[in-house]
Amino acid sequence: MLSENRAERNQMEFFCIDEFVPKDHLLRKIEDAVDFSKIYEIVNDLYCHTNGRPSVDPVVLFKIVFIQHFYGIPSLRRTCEEIKMNVAYRWFLGYLMNEQLPHFSTVSQNFKHRFMEETIDKVFEWILSEVEKHGYLSPEAVFVDGTHIKANANLHKAVKKAIPKAAKEYEKQLMEEINADREAHGKKPFPVKEKSTEEQNNDDQNNNDGNNSENTNENTDNESVQSADTIIVTQSTTDPECGIFHKGEHKKCFAYEAHTACDKYGYVLDAVITPGNIHDSVAFPALFKKLLVRFPSIKQIVADAGYKIPYLAKLIIVSGRIPVFPYKRPMGKDEFFRPYEYVYDEYYDCILCPENHILNYSTTNRDGYREYKSKSYICENCPSREMCTHSKNCQKVVTRHIWEDYMEQVEDYRHTPEYKELYTHRKETIERVFADAKEKHGMRYTPYRGLAQVTKWVRLKFAALNLKKLAIHLRKERRFAPFFAVYIRFLFRSFEFAR
Numbered sequence: 001m002l003s004e005n006r007a008e009r010n011q012m013e014f015f016c017i018d019e020f021v022p023k024d025h026l027l028r029k030i031e032d033a034v035d036f037s038k039i040y041e042i043v044n045d046l047y048c049h050t051n052g053r054p055s056v057d058p059v060v061l062f063k064i065v066f067i068q069h070f071y072g073i074p075s076l077r078r079t080c081e082e083i084k085m086n087v088a089y090r091w092f093l094g095y096l097m098n099e100q101l102p103h104f105s106t107v108s109q110n111f112k113h114r115f116m117e118e119t120i121d122k123v124f125e126w127i128l129s130e131v132e133k134h135g136y137l138s139p140e141a142v143f144v145d146g147t148h149i150k151a152n153a154n155l156h157k158a159v160k161k162a163i164p165k166a167a168k169e170y171e172k173q174l175m176e177e178i179n180a181d182r183e184a185h186g187k188k189p190f191p192v193k194e195k196s197t198e199e200q201n202n203d204d205q206n207n208n209d210g211n212n213s214e215n216t217n218e219n220t221d222n223e224s225v226q227s228a229d230t231i232i233v234t235q236s237t238t239d240p241e242c243g244i245f246h247k248g249e250h251k252k253c254f255a256y257e258a259h260t261a262c263d264k265y266g267y268v269l270d271a272v273i274t275p276g277n278i279h280d281s282v283a284f285p286a287l288f289k290k291l292l293v294r295f296p297s298i299k300q301i302v303a304d305a306g307y308k309i310p311y312l313a314k315l316i317i318v319s320g321r322i323p324v325f326p327y328k329r330p331m332g333k334d335e336f337f338r339p340y341e342y343v344y345d346e347y348y349d350c351i352l353c354p355e356n357h358i359l360n361y362s363t364t365n366r367d368g369y370r371e372y373k374s375k376s377y378i379c380e381n382c383p384s385r386e387m388c389t390h391s392k393n394c395q396k397v398v399t400r401h402i403w404e405d406y407m408e409q410v411e412d413y414r415h416t417p418e419y420k421e422l423y424t425h426r427k428e429t430i431e432r433v434f435a436d437a438k439e440k441h442g443m444r445y446t447p448y449r450g451l452a453q454v455t456k457w458v459r460l461k462f463a464a465l466n467l468k469k470l471a472i473h474l475r476k477e478r479r480f481a482p483f484f485a486v487y488i489r490f491l492f493r494s495f496e497f498a499r
Helices: 026-033 038-046 058-070 076-085 087-093 104-114 117-133 171-184 197-209 280-294 310-318 404-414 417-428 430-439 451-498
Strands: 141-150 158-164 230-236 243-245 253-262 268-275 300-302 322-324 343-345 350-352 358-364 369-373 397-401
Touching: 026 058, 026 087, 026 451, 038 058, 038 117, 058 076, 058 087, 058 104, 058 451, 076 087, 076 104, 117 451, 141 280, 141 417, 141 430, 171 358, 230 243, 253 280, 253 430, 253 451, 268 280, 268 451, 280 310, 300 417, 310 322, 310 404, 322 404, 322 417, 358 397, 397 404, 404 417, 417 430, 430 451
Parallel strands: 141 300, 300 322
Antiparallel strands: 141 253, 158 230, 243 253, 253 268, 343 350, 350 358, 358 369, 369 397
16 A cells, blocks of 8 residues: 655654664763763863863764764764764764754864874773773784775875985894804904984984885885985875885875784784885884883784794794794795705704705805805706706805794794684784774775874774774673573572582
8 A cells, every 4th residue: 555754844843862872872882881081181281271262072072083983984074964963973972953063173173283192092092991991901912913094195296205224123233143143253243334413313204204115025116216325215295204005916006004903802902103115024113112011911922924024033032922923935936945945053053955965154244144155066066956056156055044043933833733723813803903994994095194193093093993892892791791690690599409
């Protein structure tokens, strides 16, 4: 039977806004999970209490931004438009249907000029402390990875710029150990070049601006041209602090990268934001130091093959933690012997080739690798020479890093069943965090420019993800609590009856 709905749209109606929000709505769960009045304590020093115009409630400002991140709304303008028409959003903010909402520019300007990185960090830490207080945080095993976020910059608006090469964080330590190793083998140490004040300032500026492109890996711009002391990079004229990203079959674009750590339940513990041309292994030390300060109980660091380098293995093992890295396919030509077929003899400090010939120590180069060379007259008549070397002088050179012992420890951990099982949980933890953030919460593309603004945006997004996960966990716990209480009483009575 056909029926027509001829509703009068100009009717006035009285209703209770609380009754229109479902009892199981996400914002109800979040409202019950934490006390948002804590924000007043965090931002108290940012407001004048004696004069000036009345401000917008800071809790409302943060809740508006949280709504944007909860539901993946692309902009603050769109968020404020959605709040005007959504009853649940108004209920969450404490606004009635006929109340005037803050203008989106007010929210934007507050987060641009008033709530700086220190304030955002305090909000992030407050939510993380709430998770820890309820017993859901488990930082014993930390899963680390990085994900790229497309920058708000046009690839065609770029210039080539020559910048000084930035020094690696561990360069001084590595050079000291290289010289010690050379002296132990009777070689002259390398001269240490002292940097001028101008060069040091340039390095510091490059580290802050994120133009460190020291890595010749798949994430850096393939068009970069290096010289002895400088490197030419592609820099955006729109957002100079982002970096160019080109990997595999993906289209080349300007991007930022969020180097992130989470626990086994998927709660984000911390994040470091860098330009998109910074490799994961370069950004890891800064993230690792922040994690150790906040969570000294960390026992294992689980990361992918991009972090499997000697320095990071040494850094983690020396700190008393265990690095859990995967198998990394050996590099080289397929028709050659595999690197593991060349056996290192620690006692005699030499290498044995697959034909059981000796490669003696030659030198230690500036990159920290000991070079072991064969004798040309032996290799010249070797039946396996075509599978070993194609050099004109018939000499095979095998390199071994001075920190290779730490890499061997990593391999021992990799074959342990406990850590082999632990590594398989990456897809359920850090990879799921990135998938949810991009698919459900709009982290594929950032509308902001500049490293500071993008950092605040990412940390607020991760804070929102932690808050959402905490709210869902608490609601499930409260839902099943009565059943557990009945079950415990039943067990207690059964025990009393048995006595």
